[in-house]
Amino acid sequence: MNPTNIFAPVSTPADSIFGLSLFVLGVTAAIFAVVFSLLVYSVVKFRKRNDDDGREPPQLYGSNQIELAWTVIPVLIVVALFVATARVIASIQRAVPSRNAIEVIAIGHQFWWEYRYPGLNVVTANELHVPLSDPDHPTPTLIKLLSADTDHSFWVPRLAGKTDLIPNHPNSTWIDPHETGLYLGQCAQYCGTQHAKMLLRVYVQSRDEFDRWIQEQGQPAVLNDAVSQGRRIFETTACINCHTVAGTVANGRFGPDLTHLMSRDTLAAGAVANTPENLRLWIGNPEAIKPGSLMPSMGLNEQDLEAVTAYLETLR
Amino acid sequence: MSTDSAVWPSTGLASRPLVDTLHEWITTVDHKRLGILYMAYALLFLVVGGIEAAIMRVQLLRPHNDFVSPQVFNRLFTMHGTTMIFFVLMPLAFGFANYLVPLMTGARDMAFPRLNAFSFWLTAFGGLLLYFSLIGANGLYGAGNAPDVGWFAYAPLTSKTFSVGHSTDFWTLALLVSGFGSIGTAINLITTILCMRCPGMTLGKMPLLAWLNLVMSGMVILAVSPLTAAQLMLLVDRYLGGHFFDTQAGGSAVIWMHFFWIFGHPEVYVLVLPAFAFASEIIPVFSRKAIFGYPVMVAATICIGFVAMSVWAHHMFTVGLSSNANTFFVLSTMAIAVPTGIKIFNWLATMWGGKIEFKTPMLFCIGFLFQFLIAGLTGIMLGAAPFDWQLGSSYFVVAHFHYVIVGGILFTTFGAFYYWFPKMSGKMYSEALGRLHFWLFLIGFHLTFDFMHIPGMLGMPRRIYTYEPDRGWDIWNLVVSIGVVFQTLGIGFFLTNLIWSYFRGRVAGSDPWDAWTLEWSTTSPPPAYNFASIPRVKSRRPLWDLKHPDDPDWKYE
Numbered sequence: 001m002n003p004t005n006i007f008a009p010v011s012t013p014a015d016s017i018f019g020l021s022l023f024v025l026g027v028t029a030a031i032f033a034v035v036f037s038l039l040v041y042s043v044v045k046f047r048k049r050n051d052d053d054g055r056e057p058p059q060l061y062g063s064n065q066i067e068l069a070w071t072v073i074p075v076l077i078v079v080a081l082f083v084a085t086a087r088v089i090a091s092i093q094r095a096v097p098s099r100n101a102i103e104v105i106a107i108g109h110q111f112w113w114e115y116r117y118p119g120l121n122v123v124t125a126n127e128l129h130v131p132l133s134d135p136d137h138p139t140p141t142l143i144k145l146l147s148a149d150t151d152h153s154f155w156v157p158r159l160a161g162k163t164d165l166i167p168n169h170p171n172s173t174w175i176d177p178h179e180t181g182l183y184l185g186q187c188a189q190y191c192g193t194q195h196a197k198m199l200l201r202v203y204v205q206s207r208d209e210f211d212r213w214i215q216e217q218g219q220p221a222v223l224n225d226a227v228s229q230g231r232r233i234f235e236t237t238a239c240i241n242c243h244t245v246a247g248t249v250a251n252g253r254f255g256p257d258l259t260h261l262m263s264r265d266t267l268a269a270g271a272v273a274n275t276p277e278n279l280r281l282w283i284g285n286p287e288a289i290k291p292g293s294l295m296p297s298m299g300l301n302e303q304d305l306e307a308v309t310a311y312l313e314t315l316r
Numbered sequence: 317m318s319t320d321s322a323v324w325p326s327t328g329l330a331s332r333p334l335v336d337t338l339h340e341w342i343t344t345v346d347h348k349r350l351g352i353l354y355m356a357y358a359l360l361f362l363v364v365g366g367i368e369a370a371i372m373r374v375q376l377l378r379p380h381n382d383f384v385s386p387q388v389f390n391r392l393f394t395m396h397g398t399t400m401i402f403f404v405l406m407p408l409a410f411g412f413a414n415y416l417v418p419l420m421t422g423a424r425d426m427a428f429p430r431l432n433a434f435s436f437w438l439t440a441f442g443g444l445l446l447y448f449s450l451i452g453a454n455g456l457y458g459a460g461n462a463p464d465v466g467w468f469a470y471a472p473l474t475s476k477t478f479s480v481g482h483s484t485d486f487w488t489l490a491l492l493v494s495g496f497g498s499i500g501t502a503i504n505l506i507t508t509i510l511c512m513r514c515p516g517m518t519l520g521k522m523p524l525l526a527w528l529n530l531v532m533s534g535m536v537i538l539a540v541s542p543l544t545a546a547q548l549m550l551l552v553d554r555y556l557g558g559h560f561f562d563t564q565a566g567g568s569a570v571i572w573m574h575f576f577w578i579f580g581h582p583e584v585y586v587l588v589l590p591a592f593a594f595a596s597e598i599i600p601v602f603s604r605k606a607i608f609g610y611p612v613m614v615a616a617t618i619c620i621g622f623v624a625m626s627v628w629a630h631h632m633f634t635v636g637l638s639s640n641a642n643t644f645f646v647l648s649t650m651a652i653a654v655p656t657g658i659k660i661f662n663w664l665a666t667m668w669g670g671k672i673e674f675k676t677p678m679l680f681c682i683g684f685l686f687q688f689l690i691a692g693l694t695g696i697m698l699g700a701a702p703f704d705w706q707l708g709s710s711y712f713v714v715a716h717f718h719y720v721i722v723g724g725i726l727f728t729t730f731g732a733f734y735y736w737f738p739k740m741s742g743k744m745y746s747e748a749l750g751r752l753h754f755w756l757f758l759i760g761f762h763l764t765f766d767f768m769h770i771p772g773m774l775g776m777p778r779r780i781y782t783y784e785p786d787r788g789w790d791i792w793n794l795v796v797s798i799g800v801v802f803q804t805l806g807i808g809f810f811l812t813n814l815i816w817s818y819f820r821g822r823v824a825g826s827d828p829w830d831a832w833t834l835e836w837s838t839t840s841p842p843p844a845y846n847f848a849s850i851p852r853v854k855s856r857r858p859l860w861d862l863k864h865p866d867d868p869d870w871k872y873e
Contacts, residue, residue, distance in 0.1 A: 006706040017702045027695040035689050038664055043682060046603070048671040051729050056864075057671050061872055062609040071654065077516045078650045083699040085369025085650075086643050092702060093639035110478075142634075145636075150473045151569060152633060153709060157775040161705020165633050167472060167563035169570055171636035184787070188709040188777040189634075190466050192473060193386050196780035254754040292386050 003184045006157040010204075011133075011177040012091050012140075013160035015278060017143045020088045027081060092161075093176060102131060102141045105265050107193045108152030108165035109189070111194035111293055112256055112269040122217040125243070125256030126269045129203045131210040133176035139207070140176035156185030156202050177204040186270075193292030199270025214262075220247030222314055230311025233304050242295075245315065255295065262316040268293065319382035323391065333588035346844055347414045350436050352740065354411025355733075357440055359811070361403040364447075366807065368396040373764075373797040379785040389781035390464040391483075395446070398487060402494055403443040409590040410439070410501045413529045414570040416738065417505060420523045421840060422514025422851040427507035437502030439560060442494025444548055447487035463487035465780060468580060469550075471561030471572035476554050485554065492547045494538045502533035502540075509533075513835075516853040520614075521873075523856065524607060527614050528593035535582045535589075538625060543579035544729050548573060570635060572780070577628035578785030583864025584625040589617070591725040592659060594732040595681050599663050601735075601831045603670030603680035606644070606869065609662045610856060616655035623652040633704045642701045649699035652821060661690055675829075676750030680731035687723030694769070712772025718765050730757075730810065737814065738828045742840040743821030749813040753806045767795045785797055834856035 009015045106128070109116040115310065116123050130141040145154055152175060155162035163173040167191040177183070185200035205213065233238070235249055242255035251260075264274055268290050272278040280286055284305050286295040300308060341349060375383040381520040382393070414432065418425055426432050449462045449852050463483040465474050466622045509530045513522060513559050514584055532533035550572075552558035559565040600607045607613060629637060629645040637645075663685060672678065698704050707713060730753070737745050771789040783789055827836040836859055838847055 002774050004787050006773055006775065014706075017706055020700060021697070021703050021706070024697050024703055028696055032689065035660065035664070036686070038668075039682075039685055039689075042664060042667045042671065045465050046667060046670050048604075048673050048674050052671060056604050057669055059869075060604050060608065060665075060669060061606055061873070062612070063665075064664070067609050067612050067658070067662075071658060074654045074657050078654060081696065082647050082650050082701060085646050088700075088702045089639050089642050090707075093642070124780055150478055151470050153777075155709075155775070155777065156704060160700060161707065163705070164636060165634065166569050168566065168568065169563075170638060171712070185775065186780075188779060190390075190470070190473070190779040192478065193390060193464075194384065194783050195390075199784070225450065 004157045006044055008158055010179045010181075010183070011159040011175045013159055013175065015245070016088050016159055016210070020084060023084050024081065027077060031077070061145065074086075090181075096224070097142055098138050098140055100137070101138045101174070102139065103144070104141055105129065105144045105146060106154060106165065108145070108147040108149075108154075108198075109254075110149050110192050111187075111198040111290070113198070113200065114148070114256065117214065119142070119216050120218065122214055123183045123246075124217055124255045124260065126199075126266065127201045127203060127211060127264045129205060129213050130175065130177065131207050132180050132204055133178055135176075135178055138176050140174050142172060142174045144173040145173060151189045152187045152198070153189035154185070154200065156183050156189040156200050158183050159185075159202060162188045175202075179201075180204050180206060180268050194290050197269060197290050199266075199280050201266065201270055216263065217260055219260075221245045222316055223247070224314040227307070227311040227314050230307035230309070233300070234311055237298060237300075239308075258312065258315055260315060261312055262314070269296075276309065276313060279312060280305060283308060283312075334593070334780045340552070343433075345425075345433045346359070347418050347426045347429065347432060347739070348842065350432050351411045351415030352412075353436055354407040354414060354439075356615075357443070358404045358407035358411060359442060361399050361407075363811075364676040365396050365399040365404055365803065366390045368399065370800050370804065372396065375781060376783070376793050377797045378794065379783050380792055381782060385780070386781040387464065390779070391462040391851070393779055394463050394466055394487070398446060398463070398491075399443075401467065401505045401587070402491060403439075405587045405725060406494070407439060409532065409587060412590060412594070412729075412732055412736075413505055413532075414501070414735070416835065417508055417526055417529055417619055417862060418512070419838070419846055420833050421509060421512065421517060421526055422834050422847065422853065423508060423512040424846055426504045427512055428504050431500050432504050435497040435504065437684045438497030438500065438516060439494045442490045442492075442497065445489035445493060447485060449483055452482070452486070467625045468576050470576075471550075471567075471569045471574075472563045474554075474572075475562055475564075477564070482692075485551070488550055489546045492544060495544045495547075498536050498540050502536035504531050505533040506537075514853060519858050520611075521853060523615055524596035524610065526618075527617055528589045528596070531617050532586050532589040535586050535624065535672060536623055539579045539582035539586065542575050546575035549575075565611065572630075573632050573635060574628070576681070578625075579749055581628040582624045584717075585620060587725055588720065589620070591684070591728040592617070592736070594728040595663055597669045597833065598681050598728075598731050598735050599666050601829050602673045602675060602681070603622075603667045604673075605666055605670040606860075607662065609667075609803075610664035613662055616658050620652060620656040623648060623655070627652055630699055630701075630704070634708050642836075646699060646701050651698065653696055653699075656692060660692070661684060666802070675734075676745070676747060676754060677731040677753045678736070679734035679751070680727045683754070684724055684727040687727065691719035691724055691868060694719065707772060707864070709777055710772035711776045711778055712769050714778050715765050715768035715772060718768070723761055723765065730754075733810075733814070735829070736835075737817070738824030739835055739840045739842070741818050741821070742824055743817050744824045744828060745813050745817040745821060749809050749816070753809040753813065756802050757806030757807075759808060760799045763802060764796050764799030767792050767799075768784060771796075827859070830863075831861040832863075834858055837862075 009018045010131050024139055053283045091287050105116040105118055115124050115128050131139050133139045145165040149163040152165040159177055160173055161174040163171050181204055183202040187195055187198035240250035240252055242252040244257045246259040267278055267282050271290050285297055286293055375389055461483045465484055509526050549560040553560050553562055555567055556655050559567040561567045562570050596607055626648045630649045631640055684823050698707055732748055734745055770792045824840050826840050834851055853872055857869045860866035
């Protein structure tokens, strides 16, 4: 099963689009069948034969009836397609937000995703968690889309069509997935060098699991004395200018929030799995994983790199 | 047969110093020579743009490939798109228009020959300026810094903040300069067509090629102006403290999109109308029938010209316009399918009841009919805005527009090259090489662009230098990349055919196709003055009237 197939919807916006797409594909397939047959027929039937007498065929300059017919019929087809499309636009763009909706603010950055749950006091990055929505008692997720720098686009095909994140032009989208699981996507508007690795991961969880996740994410950072050396290096280097670790002096907003880094499956917006080796490599030499990303190499020596990695490994 | 009107340096090179010939070509104001200069320029950049595409396809052969870095890849797709649109397709359109419009309307030259030359050299210089960025731009990445903002250069990626150095400025200035060239040629074409037709050739009797170029030229003037304005505003933002598109200072990224696409959408119709013109001239001749429904073809063309100005925001369906705005643009986009579809039916009806000869020009036009049909249908899919919310900015769109541009426009343009090569050079091309070109290119085109739709439907966005292996895109990307090999071979045979046939082809004569429009009444190649005496016409097919005095067209039109 392809994880980003637009024809495998699990959420209402993607469902509505899927329904429309079947209608549009049906109409266009029918048009293709008719016109293609006429093309093949004319190429075969009216080809010049070997025993041709060399005379020109009868010259036909036009036919008002035929031309009227093949104007009127396309107009009717256009009207049908338009009406079907207009209805789906309205159903998605003018959907009335449910009072049970979870609100998320997604802020696009070069080349990562910031997620804030304003009502729930959670700030995280790159891996979005949303609750399952029961079609009978919907609990959709409303996502406000902002950008900190250039244009981006939020596209998780199985959940919804894409909507762009444009600086100074707030947008919004909504999803109501009715099947738990992990849904993949990626940024769909060219935003610079590492546009290709600004991946999306949306975890649809049961209400209980989601609530538990929210609760965990709302906690300040784990304080572990065993990694105090690493923490000291982290807090006295430029790391804290870009990153936040809740409950410490680190409160930078340029890069992802690292308070619960170890609760994530991936690093660098999905570029690599979240393993100790990858984390070490990312901190030591980001260019090796995501050349052109805005995470600089901090130039740490081996010892400091080990210590900082160990510290971050405790941030569950 | 006089040779001082020779299309190329004549094979009797010993007779003239090369520098004299070069001087003649550089200072020419003859529409035929300027036409050929445009075409040669376009073919050169076709090869360059093709190499750029080939490199990208090698990089995308498999996931996580490292054939080129992301920085290089991003420059490649920017340069590929900009090159193909502005320095291949536009010059081809203007080149053929330049060559053919005066000949087909019985005129001696274009209305403003010196403006004509100036326009060509502006366009040519624009292309050179774009490529000078490879060595001239100074930025974070060091020497060799072509623009990397995509061919539509969305704000605020193009602001000084996110595009340091001068690579973006080369893009901006190249388009600014060549835009003036385009406007100059458009003015020239409109004036020539409206004022310089030969006696008897009313607007209702001129070839469809002239009509299509007339409407195209009107659209150029309407469309290039907003692009020029946008480029100037971008320069003001980057250098004079402006904030039109500077979102961090309250400017609007969306307004850049509006300006760009008000240019960008009519632009693609500017590119396709000449393709329709070629089809409208070639299909009748090789079906041995007059074009079916000339008046409606004209009406449909004018209709397209107007409606095309009203559809631009279908490139912006995902940007967050209101549902009313989105709905309006769905309506206008679907509406334009009607006159465009009608044209396909008229071409089919022209073939219907005819006696079709499958010479190379006709092979390419039949390919065009099939492929333009499909391209139009995928366009309808994209025009249904919610469907576009999935398919937009994905490889489905890339497949769609390449289907139009390569499968539609390039195919008919190849047909036009073969059809008018005998007129321009005086020699026949090799039919065998022509067929080889057709079949190889057809196979390559379909391998690449048919299968390219699939990754789009499976969630693959465009403009990515690599992709993840867990998405199911691998096999499709591999097939897409393989198609490049066949296309390259096809183009190789095409260029070989042109060059070989120029020197070794058999003499073509003035009318090798037994055709009906005025260019076939003069010699191949035509003399500098085109016609020994001013033609006088009574119908849309003056040569048909001469060849069939008992059954002339003017009895039936």
